[in-house]
Amino acid sequence: MDVELRGITKRFGSVTANRDVDLKVTSGEVLGLLGENGAGKSTLMNVLCGLYSADEGEILIDGKPVAFAGPGEAIAAGIGMVHQHFMLIPVFTVAENVVLGVEPTGRFDHLDLRRAREQVRAINDDYGLEVDPDALVENLPVGIQQRVEIIKVLFRSADVVIFDEPTAVLTPQEVEDFFNIVKGLRDDGKAIVFITHKLNEILEIADRISVLRAGEIVGGGEVGELNAAELAELMVGRPVSFDVKKTPFDPGEVLLEVEDLTVLRDNDDLAVDRIDLTVRRGEIVGIAGVQGNGQSPLIEALTGLRRVAGGTVRFKGRDITHASARDRHKMGFAHIPEDRQRTGLIPAFTIAENMVLDSYYEDRFSAGPNMRWSAVNAAAAQAAADFDVRTKSVFNTVATLSGGNQQKVIVARELSRDTEFLIAAQPTRGLDIGSIEYIHSRIVEAREEGDGVLIVSSELDEIMALSDRILVMFKGRIVAEYDGASAEKGVVGLAMAGAAA
Numbered sequence: 001m002d003v004e005l006r007g008i009t010k011r012f013g014s015v016t017a018n019r020d021v022d023l024k025v026t027s028g029e030v031l032g033l034l035g036e037n038g039a040g041k042s043t044l045m046n047v048l049c050g051l052y053s054a055d056e057g058e059i060l061i062d063g064k065p066v067a068f069a070g071p072g073e074a075i076a077a078g079i080g081m082v083h084q085h086f087m088l089i090p091v092f093t094v095a096e097n098v099v100l101g102v103e104p105t106g107r108f109d110h111l112d113l114r115r116a117r118e119q120v121r122a123i124n125d126d127y128g129l130e131v132d133p134d135a136l137v138e139n140l141p142v143g144i145q146q147r148v149e150i151i152k153v154l155f156r157s158a159d160v161v162i163f164d165e166p167t168a169v170l171t172p173q174e175v176e177d178f179f180n181i182v183k184g185l186r187d188d189g190k191a192i193v194f195i196t197h198k199l200n201e202i203l204e205i206a207d208r209i210s211v212l213r214a215g216e217i218v219g220g221g222e223v224g225e226l227n228a229a230e231l232a233e234l235m236v237g238r239p240v241s242f243d244v245k246k247t248p249f250d251p252g253e254v255l256l257e258v259e260d261l262t263v264l265r266d267n268d269d270l271a272v273d274r275i276d277l278t279v280r281r282g283e284i285v286g287i288a289g290v291q292g293n294g295q296s297p298l299i300e301a302l303t304g305l306r307r308v309a310g311g312t313v314r315f316k317g318r319d320i321t322h323a324s325a326r327d328r329h330k331m332g333f334a335h336i337p338e339d340r341q342r343t344g345l346i347p348a349f350t351i352a353e354n355m356v357l358d359s360y361y362e363d364r365f366s367a368g369p370n371m372r373w374s375a376v377n378a379a380a381a382q383a384a385a386d387f388d389v390r391t392k393s394v395f396n397t398v399a400t401l402s403g404g405n406q407q408k409v410i411v412a413r414e415l416s417r418d419t420e421f422l423i424a425a426q427p428t429r430g431l432d433i434g435s436i437e438y439i440h441s442r443i444v445e446a447r448e449e450g451d452g453v454l455i456v457s458s459e460l461d462e463i464m465a466l467s468d469r470i471l472v473m474f475k476g477r478i479v480a481e482y483d484g485a486s487a488e489k490g491v492v493g494l495a496m497a498g499a500a501a
């Protein structure tokens, strides 16, 4: 099945998210869709999958115009989408999630879960997905949850499958498996749209590429006609540097000192196993590791969000092992959390409100029981401008921002304050290459001003580019340490896989 968008324009109030867009994807090919944060990729695909209706333009399937009154009609026409933020119900099983809305019924109209399970198994077999139909979704790792989303789409017999930043949340191993699934779908004759910010991925998986900028198609072509640097420039509108510029390493006094730290997970499993760690002024320490090796509980413990089970944490010589998150904030901690939707932002609040989420009580923003709104709004507008948050006004809710621009709000909030110590988890997840370049330069700037910086990232390239010292975390322990300037990527990668344990 071939599907074509012709002259699509989509507006939200005064924002034109898509302008006169033409796009075609045919059976048996992967179309890579690129564009910076807020370029209109998700919006365009939401039009294609019937979630939004376009203000102008038309959709054609095999050359015939169609109109979708909602996602149900698009699905019936064979178009399915795996969204940027998953839409599964955590307390339901895989099979229950898959059939949600199109439940197969048996005699007397009863839900026929047995049949649902069989169909899930059949799709599993066809594409080598290996998902247990009876597992509860909340117990599944993200990579498997994504497969549930894929099964959902295939269960509805989709011929066109849209993936919106599917690899943003996956580990390198999961990405490899995922690519094999995509290749299987393509060989099976599906038409696939693939959105990502990672150029190496697009060059590996796509047959053809289209680039959106500010809502319009600005270029594209067959894979092979374009290299990474050309694609980057098409997306951002200027050349992008992939190198991070830093002054030579000149560390100062010890800021953070972690000794014998033990942290447990919610279920009392050991997450962090007697770790020692120091971070100095003017130093960026990067923690590399495959997700799930204790990095998140470590960060939670260091920021006061998780109880410490043993050991001590000192900051400038003072014992802060049991200090609250707010106390640490007052001492000059900044924290970029890994899950922006859950802990970083309140989507229904305005951008301005989100900018002061953890500092609203400070004198500059409040006078007794009253907020100084003019000060809040001015600071928010400045931070949004500095960090290039793409929005018409800081009075819009965060929910109306594109995924990458939501991330920029957090980074702007955390780096706009006077801080001494920055803890950043996956600081550039979901960001376009232009924004990554900028955020990296701001992190380096914090270091140059004498902050200590601790970064956790599953992007090894990010750790390699930023760190003065690299620690590798494996199964709750620090298993290797490297000098940032001389470390070799292959060696660090092996340690991440447990070779040094």
Ligand SMILES: Nc1ncnc2c1ncn2[C@@H]1O[C@H](COP(=O)(O)OP(=O)(O)OP(=O)(O)O)[C@@H](O)[C@H]1O
Pocket (backbone or CB within 6 Å): 012, 015, 016, 017, 035, 036, 037, 038, 039, 040, 041, 042, 043, 044, 084, 390, 391, 399, 400, 401, 402, 403, 404, 405, 430
């Ligand atoms: N529901 C909405 N209400 C108002 N504006 C919106 C809404 N959804 C998207 N927008 C705006 O439309 C523009 C395009 O957003 P979109 O989410 O399509 O970008 P994107 O290319 O997917 O970006 P990202 O890479 O960050 O996910 C942005 O300016 C965004 O703020």
Ligand SMILES: [Mg+2]
Pocket (backbone or CB within 6 Å): 041, 042, 043, 084, 164, 402, 403
């Ligand atoms: Mg998007």
